[in-house]
Amino acid sequence: MADKGNARKTGQDLEASSPDRIRNVVLVGPGGSGKTTLAETLLACAGALTRPGSVRDGTTVCDSEESEQAHGRSISLAVAPLVHAGVKVNLVDTPGYADFVGELRAGLRAADCALFVVAANEAVDEATRTLWRECDAVGMPRAVVITKLDQARADYEGLLRQAQEAFGDKVLPLYVPRRSGSEVVGLTGLLAPEDGAPEQLRGELIEAVIEESEDETLMDRYVGGEQIAEDVLVADLERAVARATFFPVLPVCSTTGVGCAELLDLATRAFPSPAEHPAPEVFTPAGRGAPALACDPDGPLVAEVVKTTSDPYVGRLSLVRVFSGTLRPDQPVHVSGHFTSFFGELAGHDDHDEDERIGALAYPFGRHQAPASRIVAGDLCAVGRLTRAETGDTLSSVEEPRVLRPWTMPDPLLPVAVVAHSKADDDKLSQALARLGAEDPSLRIENNAETHQLVLWCLGEAHAEALLERLGSRYGVHVDEVPFTVSLRETFAGPAKGHGRHVKQSGGHGQFAVCDLEVEPLPEGTGFEFVDKVVGGAVPRQFIASVEKGVRAQMERGVRLGYPVVDLRVTLTDGKAHSVDSSDMAFQTAGGLALREAAASTTVTMLEPFDTVTVVVPDDLVGGVMSDLSARRGRMLGTDKVGEDRTSILAEVPQTELVRYAVDLRSASHGAGTFTRAFAHYEPMPDDVAAKLPPRTG
Numbered sequence: 001m002a003d004k005g006n007a008r009k010t011g012q013d014l015e016a017s018s019p020d021r022i023r024n025v026v027l028v029g030p031g032g033s034g035k036t037t038l039a040e041t042l043l044a045c046a047g048a049l050t051r052p053g054s055v056r057d058g059t060t061v062c063d064s065e066e067s068e069q070a071h072g073r074s075i076s077l078a079v080a081p082l083v084h085a086g087v088k089v090n091l092v093d094t095p096g097y098a099d100f101v102g103e104l105r106a107g108l109r110a111a112d113c114a115l116f117v118v119a120a121n122e123a124v125d126e127a128t129r130t131l132w133r134e135c136d137a138v139g140m141p142r143a144v145v146i147t148k149l150d151q152a153r154a155d156y157e158g159l160l161r162q163a164q165e166a167f168g169d170k171v172l173p174l175y176v177p178r179r180s181g182s183e184v185v186g187l188t189g190l191l192a193p194e195d196g197a198p199e200q201l202r203g204e205l206i207e208a209v210i211e212e213s214e215d216e217t218l219m220d221r222y223v224g225g226e227q228i229a230e231d232v233l234v235a236d237l238e239r240a241v242a243r244a245t246f247f248p249v250l251p252v253c254s255t256t257g258v259g260c261a262e263l264l265d266l267a268t269r270a271f272p273s274p275a276e277h278p279a280p281e282v283f284t285p286a287g288r289g290a291p292a293l294a295c296d297p298d299g300p301l302v303a304e305v306v307k308t309t310s311d312p313y314v315g316r317l318s319l320v321r322v323f324s325g326t327l328r329p330d331q332p333v334h335v336s337g338h339f340t341s342f343f344g345e346l347a348g349h350d351d352h353d354e355d356e357r358i359g360a361l362a363y364p365f366g367r368h369q370a371p372a373s374r375i376v377a378g379d380l381c382a383v384g385r386l387t388r389a390e391t392g393d394t395l396s397s398v399e400e401p402r403v404l405r406p407w408t409m410p411d412p413l414l415p416v417a418v419v420a421h422s423k424a425d426d427d428k429l430s431q432a433l434a435r436l437g438a439e440d441p442s443l444r445i446e447n448n449a450e451t452h453q454l455v456l457w458c459l460g461e462a463h464a465e466a467l468l469e470r471l472g473s474r475y476g477v478h479v480d481e482v483p484f485t486v487s488l489r490e491t492f493a494g495p496a497k498g499h500g501r502h503v504k505q506s507g508g509h510g511q512f513a514v515c516d517l518e519v520e521p522l523p524e525g526t527g528f529e530f531v532d533k534v535v536g537g538a539v540p541r542q543f544i545a546s547v548e549k550g551v552r553a554q555m556e557r558g559v560r561l562g563y564p565v566v567d568l569r570v571t572l573t574d575g576k577a578h579s580v581d582s583s584d585m586a587f588q589t590a591g592g593l594a595l596r597e598a599a600a601s602t603t604v605t606m607l608e609p610f611d612t613v614t615v616v617v618p619d620d621l622v623g624g625v626m627s628d629l630s631a632r633r634g635r636m637l638g639t640d641k642v643g644e645d646r647t648s649i650l651a652e653v654p655q656t657e658l659v660r661y662a663v664d665l666r667s668a669s670h671g672a673g674t675f676t677r678a679f680a681h682y683e684p685m686p687d688d689v690a691a692k693l694p695p696r697t698g
Helices: 035-045 066-071 098-110 126-137 156-167 199-213 216-223 230-242 260-270 423-439 461-475 541-557 584-600 619-631 661-668
Strands: 022-028 078-084 087-093 113-119 142-147 171-173 175-180 183-189 247-251 302-311 315-324 332-336 353-357 361-365 368-372 380-384 394-396 414-420 444-447 454-458 479-482 489-492 496-504 511-521 528-532 568-576 604-618 635-642 646-654 674-684
Touching (some): 022 035, 022 098, 022 126, 022 260, 035 087, 035 113, 035 260, 066 461, 078 260, 087 098, 087 260, 098 126, 098 315, 113 126, 113 156, 113 260, 142 156, 156 247, 171 199, 183 247, 199 216, 199 230, 230 247, 230 260, 302 461, 414 461, 423 444, 454 461, 496 584, 511 541, 511 584, 528 541, 541 568, 568 584, 619 635, 619 646, 619 661, 661 674
Parallel strands (some): 022 113, 113 142, 142 247, 171 247
Antiparallel strands (some): 078 087, 175 183, 302 394, 332 353, 332 394, 361 368, 361 380, 414 454, 444 454, 489 604, 604 646
């Protein structure tokens, strides 16, 4: 940040005249690989900063949130532009930790190519492979950047071999480190003839680039000994990178700046421009297909909100990627759709289908902004005063409204139940959570009607921690975590009878109601049936419904541990009334008492929900994961191969055993495992497990 030691230089003109003068580059890599530090060094190298900031000191451009500076890690997507060789490069820094994969996917949506950053002193682990698969899933062009060459345990050659083994034989070095003793002092290029260039590596690189060009005559010329011009090779390299079939490798030392100039040259010369990277599929608001988007500043406006933030002083700020047309200040736009509507069914758009006038435009630079007069297709910008648009929403022209197919968001699987810390917090909680939900589509907020809990479904513990910190620091709302309650139910194991007598006399009108019930269980999912078999007017007609209402109320309160009672037939057989003292409330009370007495005379079974769980892990972890699922009272339904080295495990598991499975699986698999879950059915809970359940409160 400018006020903490690394000042942004104001001399750079950040307005891009056309899409071919723009490169949107997302930094992807595991936590600790040095993405944010690399961004700082590139910004300083290009003259966008007077000097790079430090993650340790909390002075970097991209880590501007208080929690990021406190923990020394990125948790949010951030953008910082620079200009190199007349080309604007929007650096999109993303978190590397799995809990913030939603931010990563937003960054992949905003960009057209990626710098895949790995540290020379670390290994290519499963978390790194997972990030590579994230890029692969969206066909993202990428180059591999090996950082931290100056670290004591740095092993550039060893890490390069690991990357090739993990990511394929099209991962080849474009430059190699040049050393003086143990210190890396520069790079040697392999594409053009240079003194000291390893001929074998150079030959492998050129052959791979020519092979990707699919020009057989060019390969024949090269094999025949002809020197291929560098501009021809660069053109072939650019096409191969743009197709995401070739991945050049560059070593970079962020502390000394070695390799940064070469990396900027690669980004501007060999990375695809926005016009060369396919735009998302586009539809009309009615769900009909629309013509494919061209990255044309003169075309119809189609843009997308890739991130939303709220600032107590500035208000809501939207990070927008313009795919077509030109965005101007105070322009009316149509806001359409978001993640939870439209797609899947191609239907309507909830309430996100309206016109709105945008506010001022700016070029984002971390938490700072530089005013912008217009934003052409292909560029990124910050938009103020968008009161309705949320992350994932499409902005388009009012005359030709459009909806972009949304990117896929991860399913949050870790429940965190919270309550407001005080009455003052409770008054502000709803609005604050609504803003958090608008900012972060990977958060799901649930008000559970059965357990009456407010639940934040998160991607992991770090995600939950960041959300709660944001609630407090940004919105001044504090909450307390409480144990998460699974939606258990109760039912009768066999038939029973109950007698409910509610008689009170305290002067004046008293309370008098008596009823007799017969209760019997029904098959799962049948629900509740109430049968009236009263004869002779023992219970007056006007009070029959009162008995049913009292029974239903008691079923909601439970008869064993306070969980709702389900799948029951209740028959009213007899009762008594008083001409003066009987009332609606008296018979409601008597109905509840009769059900409780019936429960006491038979066995009440606890029912627990089961989920169908699909776990995907590397093959060598299958046995351990299956054993763990069995220990969680899961039933194995089968396995299936996923790709070359991963297996999918299908099982039915009680929800009570899955509360922290998102955390436990990640820990047990070192980040290699993923899972999904879907409700299956309810079934009786074993007596020994039910005996340990505490009564439900609240």
